[in-house]
Amino acid sequence: xxxxxxxxxxxxxxxxxxxxxxxxxxxxxxxxxxxxxxxxxxxxxxxxxxxxxxxxxxxxxxxxxxxxxxxxxxxxxxxxxxxxxxxxxxxxxxxxxxxxxxxxxxxxxxxxxxxxxxxxxxxxxxxxxxxxxxxxxxxxxxxxxxxxxxxxx
Amino acid sequence: xxxxxxxxxxxxxxxxxxxxxxxxxxxxxxxxxxxxxxxxxxxxxxxxxxxxxxxxxxxxxxxxxxxxxxxxxxxxxxxxxxxxxxxxxxxxxxxxxxxxxxxxxxxxxxxxxxxxxxxxxx
Numbered sequence: 150x151x152x153x154x155x156x157x158x159x160x161x162x163x164x165x166x167x168x169x170x171x172x173x174x175x176x177x178x179x180x181x182x183x184x185x186x187x188x189x190x191x192x193x194x195x196x197x198x199x200x201x202x203x204x205x206x207x208x209x210x211x212x213x214x215x216x217x218x219x220x221x222x223x224x225x226x227x228x229x230x231x232x233x234x235x236x237x238x239x240x241x242x243x244x245x246x247x248x249x250x251x252x253x254x255x256x257x258x259x260x261x262x263x264x265x266x267x268x269x270x271x272x273x274x275x276x277x278x279x280x281x282x283x284x285x286x287x288x289x290x291x292x293x294x295x296x297x298x299x300x301x302x
Numbered sequence: 303x304x305x306x307x308x309x310x311x312x313x314x315x316x317x318x319x320x321x322x323x324x325x326x327x328x329x330x331x332x333x334x335x336x337x338x339x340x341x342x343x344x345x346x347x348x349x350x351x352x353x354x355x356x357x358x359x360x361x362x363x364x365x366x367x368x369x370x371x372x373x374x375x376x377x378x379x380x381x382x383x384x385x386x387x388x389x390x391x392x393x394x395x396x397x398x399x400x401x402x403x404x405x406x407x408x409x410x411x412x413x414x415x416x417x418x419x420x421x422x423x424x
Contacts (some may be wrong), residue, residue, distance in 0.1 A: 174397025177389045181401040185382050185408055196374050 171296040175289055176226055182282060183223040186275075190267045191216030211251055212266040215279075218244050222286060229298060238290055245283035248272060252280065307356060311417040314349045318410035321346055322403050325390075329399035335390040343390075343402060347383045350409060354380060357416070364420070372419045379412045 194212035202209055218240050225237030252271035265274050272279025321342050325335055354376040366372060386405025390398035417423065 174393055174395050174400075177393045178397050178400045178404070181386055181389055181404055184385055185405070188378055188381055192374050192378050196371055200370050 168295070168297045171293045171298050176293075179286060179289060180223060180226050182278070183219055183226060183286070186267070186279070186282070187216065187219035187223045189275075190219050193267065208266055208269075211247075211268070215244075215247060215251075215267045218247060226286075234290065234298075237286065241283045241286035241290065244279075245287065248279050248283065307360065307420065308417070308422055310349070310353050310356060311413055311420075311422065314346070314353050314413045315410050317342070317346050317349060318406050318413065322406035322410060325399045325403040325406065329396045329403060332396045333399060334394040334396065335399045335402050339399075339402070340387065340390070343383055343387050343406070346406065346409065347380070347387075350379055350383065350413075353413070353416070357420070366419060366421055368419055372416065375412060375416050375419065379409055379416065382406075382408045382412075 190212065194209060194216045197209040197212055221236055221240035222244060225233050225235075225240055248268045248271060251266060251268035255266070255269040267275060267279055271277060321339065324342070325339055328335060328339070357372065357376050361369060361372065382405040383402075386402040389401040392398070393401065
């Protein structure tokens with residue numbers, strides 16, 4: 150049963166009856182998690198760079214990169230522009246590659262990573278959410294690729 | 303005054319985890335976030351604000367090892383619950399409960415980290 154609220158959420162031009170509307174719930178849950186990680190990773194990198202950049206410049210720059218990637222994913226999932234889904238795909242993809250590469254490097258070469266990033270040890274400091282989250286994000290984008298997308302987050 | 307701050311930390315962790323478990327149960331039962339849960343979320347945010355303010359007031363004489371990290375955490379910790387609250391308000395399904403539950407877990411964990419930075423466990 151379609152309600153007035155659901156109709157209100159549908160994007161213009163997305164009223165073809167055979168196209169299912171994207172449910173808002175899972176995307177909002179992803180926005181919550183990505184938003185909090187964007188804040189955590191970016192704040193962590195800024196503190197690291199501001200207070201002790203010389204100790205591990207590579208690790209702290211990668212820390213900052215991870216923060217920017219989380220911001221990209223959050224913006225891509227929250228906005229409804231032409232580029233939104235592309236940004237979300239690119240961010241989640243970069244995030245998945247990043248967590249695998251940084252995770253492996255941090256275990257193989259602990260000298261270059263004397264201090265943790267969000268992606269160190271495949272995100273072990275964050276109960277491995279960083280390695281699962283991109284899979285959830287990519288899975289969601291794939292699942293909703295043919296759906297009508299609501300105009301609001 | 304150490305005990306006052308410790309009591310505040312533990313109270314926030316306790317109330318935060320209560321909200322997390324309660325909204326988690328609601329999500330498992332396919333329920334949207336209820337009114338009392340929303341009120342509890344406001345109470346959690348008020349306690350977090352009190353905790354941060356007390357931390358800032360006591361910071362100058364505390365001599366803790368990482369003051370910048372402590373301040374960053376005490377500011378950042380104020381963001382998750384309003385985000386979860388807003389999404390729980392507009393998403394009147396189980397997913398709204400999941401949003402608020404996750405935010406509550408995060409602030410409880412962040413409070414433990416704040417307590418650790420304060421030197422409560424050392």
